[in-house]
Every structure is written in structure tokens, then in C-alpha cells.
Amino acid sequence: xxxxxxxxxxxxxxxxxxxxxxxxxxxxxxxxxxxxxxxxxxxxxxxxxxxxxxxxxxxxxxxxxxxxxxxxxxxxxxxxxxxx
Numbered sequence: 324x325x326x327x328x329x330x331x332x333x334x335x336x337x338x339x340x341x342x343x344x345x346x347x348x349x350x351x352x353x354x355x356x357x358x359x360x361x362x363x364x365x366x367x368x369x370x371x372x373x374x375x376x377x378x379x380x381x382x383x384x385x386x387x388x389x390x391x392x393x394x395x396x397x398x399x400x401x402x403x404x405x406x407x
Contacts, residue, residue: 324371325371325374335360340386341361341390351401353366364390365391375391376395
């Protein structure tokens with residue numbers, strides 16, 4: 324399932340490259356940060372999201388790594404340690 328998602332990302336990225344993610348994140352909503360397809364792509368269970376981070380890092384796919392890490396950052400942005 325992880326490899327399938329990686330391939331799906333790479334195929335879409337060839338057709339419509341992802342806009343660069345501004346840092347610090349301007350919003351907790353990924354749709355405000357990247358195009359809709361990419362925001363929908365990372366709307367995943369946490370386990371799969373973290374597996375995608377590992378896969379993107381291992382395969383050196385920087386846009387996917389940036390997207391998945393930004394998604395995790397948006398999930399914890401503005402939360403207290405207890406909420407995380």
C-alpha cells in the first residue's frame with residue numbers, strides 16, 4: 324500500500340508539480356499550503372502517513388518528504404504537548 328501511494332504521488336507530480344511549501348507553515352489546513360490534490364493525498368491514517376515519510380526519506384523523494392513532514396507539522400501546530 325505504501326509503495327502504491329509513492330508511485331501515485333510520483334506519477335501525479337510529473338503531471339502537476341507541487342508548489343513549494345512555505346516555511347513556517349501559514350496554515351494548519353494543507354489545502355491552504357499546497358494544491359488540492361496534494362492536500363487530499365495526505366489525508367491519511369497516521370500510520371500510513373508515517374510510513375510514507377520513511378519511504379520518501381529512504382527513496383530520497385524530496386517533494387513527498389516535504390509534503391508528508393509538513394502534514395505532520397500542521398497536525399501538531401498550535402497544540403500543547405499534552406494535546407500531541
